[in-house]
Amino acid sequence: MASVASIARPPAARAADGRPAQPPLASSDALVLTGVTRTFGALRAVDDVSFSVAAGQKYAVLGSNGAGKTTLFNAITGDFPPTAGRIHFFGEDITELPPYERIRKGLRRTYQSSLLFRELTVRDNLFLAVRGVASGRFSCWRPRAGDASMSATRNLLERTRLAHLANERVANLAHGQQRQLEIGMALAGAPRLVLFDEPAAGLSPAERRELVALLRSLPAHMSFVLIEHDLDIALRVVDRVTVMHNGRELRTGSPQEIENDAQVQAIYMGSRH
Known part of the structure; x- marks a missing residue:
């Protein structure tokens, strides 16, 4: 005869594959x-x-x-x-x-070894990162001055403290500045x-x-x-x-x-x- 405890306790929840179901994740x-x-x-x-x-x-x-x-x-x-x-x-x-x-x-990440376009400018690298996660990333039209991607690029230049190097080729940057740029690229697209x-x-x-x-x-x-x-x-x-x-x-x-x-x-x- 089943004990009172076994009758009162509901069976453990199971996922579709038979494993114990995970508790709900905190929002x-x-x-x-x-x-x-x-x-x-x-x-x-x-x-x-x-x-x-x-x-x-x-x-x-x-x-x-x-x-x-x-x-x-x-x-x-x-x-x-x-x-x-x-x-x-x-x-x-x-x-x-x-x-x-x-x-x-x-979800974004940086790498131990910087992955940058060394022959392009700092601004161009950030712009490509912004466009790479934008809905219009495959557009062939040249962006205008008021384009949202241009505005986001300017914001990243300020955030990473690289605005004064915007037109500098990446190959000419110090190692620390290249690391700052890589962080800026990871921050593209909020x-x-x-x-x-x-x-x-x-x-x-x-x-x-x-x-x-x-x-x-x-x-x-x-x-x-x-x-x-x-x-x-x-x-x-x-x-x-x-x-x-x-x-x-x-x-x-x-x-x-x-x-x-x-x-x-x-x-x-x-x-x-």
């Missing part, structure tokens, strides 16, 4: 990773990573070389889709979507979340200060996730941090909690502490 979540895994043959580059980024939250993913950070970004953007787990973007499951569809939904892959790599101290000012000036409603080796930069511009080690999540917490965590210090920061 405030910009990005939710659930058990994200990426394998390359026998190598598990990312292993069962789960965390969420709220709308407007500034987030960092830290870890030493080989921790799986960039592979995780590639899974989120669809460059190398996860082999297991799910990715939700503002409540929508984007796990199976191609990269260009994720871009159209407001993205909802941007993934920054080591934006401080190779920057001088002065350029790093400029980067911090740029990241702090981003709109409050815009979320971003930052991969960064420079702990001082990362902890100054984010609200929440996940530390990865050997493809797995080691710790998640506030910048202060991460900085004071003994295991993080031993594995990630080493002799600095």
Whole structure:
């Protein structure tokens, strides 16, 4: 005879494929990773990573070389889709979507190595980025002075502090200025979340200060996730941090909690502490 408890308890909800149904996603979540895994043959580059980024939250993913950070970004953007787990973007499951569809939904990223049109000007690079996500991106008509894309390009020049270099060829820019330009291109089309892959790599101290000012000036409603080796930069511009080690999540917490965590210090920061 069934117990009272078994009679009163409803059966567990199941998804269409028979797996336990996931609880409803919070409307405030910009990005939710659930058990994200990426394998390359026998190598598990990312292993069962789960965390969420709220709308407007500034987030960092830290870890030493080989921790799986960039592979995780590639899974989120669809460059190398996860082999297991799910990715939700503002409540929508984007796990199976191609990269260009994720871009159209407001997801952007930068790369460790700058991907710029070196023989074009700063203005031209930003304009192409703006047109690339605009509805009229395939138009062959020369834009007029009042064109919305021209206006958006001017706004990006001001936001990235590159207006004084608008007509300069990208090949002539300093490394830090090229990184600023790449960030500006990622901001084209009012993205909802941007993934920054080591934006401080190779920057001088002065350029790093400029980067911090740029990241702090981003709109409050815009979320971003930052991969960064420079702990001082990362902890100054984010609200929440996940530390990865050997493809797995080691710790998640506030910048202060991460900085004071003994295991993080031993594995990630080493002799600095």
